[in-house]
Amino acid sequence: MSDPARLYELTIVCPRPQRTAPDDWHIQPERIASTVASFFVDAELTLTPRTARLHIRWTGHLGDLTEKQRRMATVLSCLRFDIARDHTGNLLPLPVRTEIREVITAPATEEPGR
Template identity: 45%
Template structure:
């Protein structure tokens, strides 16, 4: 059986582009993450931080790919994530990659 990984990405929370907080309500966040990432991914928005956790990844996660995926999710939640030449410009990210038992 192959290796499995859990990825956690943490960064400072971008400011909201929306007038109200409708787009960051817990049920809306859950639906957006399920639609864009799927599986058992979970996004936690705190007043100052964002944490994306993705479990049961079949291969070693590619940080560049997951940076873009996080940018897409935050953009869809109306958080201010600018793009330069198609790449989301996120605040500095902290990646934690852990191998999980098969």
């Protein structure tokens, strides 16, 4: 019998960086959703005046959380937020709080009598 599928929920919260765009076009809800979808399959980015919160769901292995933080920094950069870079020009992950929740789901079962 196979193991149940593992579903992970990851929330990355960081201080909201300053905007570099002169208007709010880059942070319209449809623009945010489109940009996030380019980097994450099943994720949502929420911006408040003080924080940026990325919520991701996926199945499989937990993977490299540092890479997910780097990808969040890339998303915020694409939305025209000021993200720090290292000496070679690579985007740096933001100071973050990371919350991971693992949900164990039961395997699909057949209906009785089938």
